[in-house]
Amino acid sequence: MMVLIFAETQKGKFKKAAYELAYYGYQTAQALGTECAALVLGTAEGAEELGKYGASKVYHVTDTALDTFDSQAYTKVIAAAAEKAGANVVIVGHTSTGKSLLGRLAVRMNAGSVPAVNAIPTVEGGTFKVRKPVFSGKAFADYEVKSENKVLSLMGNSLQPQEVGEPASVEALDVEVPAAQVTVKEVKRMEGRTPLPEAELVVSAGRGMKGPENWGIIEELAETMGATTACSRPVADADWRPHHEHVGQTGVAIRPNLYFAIGISGAIQHLAGVNSSKTIVVINKDPEAPFFKAADYGVVGDLFDVVPRLNEAMKKFKA
Ligand code: FAD
DSSP states (O other), X not given: OOEEEEOOEETTEEOHHHHHHHHHXXXXXXXXXXXXXXXXXXXXXXXXXXXXXXXXXXXXEOOGGXXXXXXXXXXXXXXXXXHHHTOSEXXXXXXXXXXXXXXXXHHHHTOEEEEEEOSOOEEETTEEEEEEEETTTTEEEEEEEOSSSEEEEEOTTSSOOOOOSOOOEEXXXXXXXXXXXXXXXXOOOOOSSOOGGGOSEEEEEOGGGOSGGGTHHHHHHHHHHTOEEEEOHHHHHTTSSOGGGBBSTTSBOXXXXXXXXXXXXXXXXXXXXXXXXXXXXXXXXXXXXXXHHHOSEEEESOHHHHHHHXXXXXXXXXX
């Protein structure tokens, strides 16, 4: 067995998720008694750094045609790279890119696939097993993968990447890159704040805000703190906030150092995506709001009173 992780880049740079995946691949390889290699596609800076998080080697397919994501081309290249590298366990991130690759890779590699895992696989009695949360994290299911090849996608923020080694050697891999089936005319990316999956400080708000016109106080607090904004699902569903801000079971899963939950009740589906945050601060006028049970600090009060005062205090603290 050999493990291969696919390390995603954005504009040629690695995201935090790539280091997490390298570390997860390393832990998986240790459990299977083998090594983990990383695969990098297209333009990428600092690929050797993946070695620090556990990739013993980095394979790089440098063709710049791969700078733009094309699921069919990526699938063919990753499957061919896995074959060349002798890898039979391929792990991608459970990102929008990874989600569109998982099924295609499974078909192409004739592999058993398990999406959205968050635990290190084990081998028991020769059988490969991996655990994943089900029912909004209320239960776990153990999956046995009996096929020779296996593909997994790792839930973001499942584990904290640790440095375990030295920078790895990077080997250019000669794999045929098929012509793209899709022509991407333009890619517009959000500039400014740290993307939600990578953010260490998050200010999140829910239906307690009453309407989108009131979000100024959330934006101001986030600005003062240098934080990224997030929201509950009904808020995104009502178009009060963009969908990429929605956190929870059906949204983005995050693991920041500090999570402010403002006017959010703390439903299990919301908590499923945020309860790994290091410190949770809840502001809610209802002392019985379920979120207080998951909070490290709680303020019972009207958010329209508390948040502006908190912002003023933060500004003084920063000055
Ligand atoms: P509410 O439940 O309406 O809570 C608003 C809170 O604001 C209340 O606690 C209230 O006391 C407080 N409040 C009101 N006014 C003020 C004030 N002036 N000052 C202070 N506090 C105030 N939800 C998600 O968030 N993410 C998900 O991924 C997600 N996935 C789901 C998947 C499924 C299959 C289902 C069925 C549901 C899912 N939900 C998800 C929805 C979830 O169950 C809740 O309905 C949702 O999280 C509630 O959002 P909320 O807390 O913003 O709103």
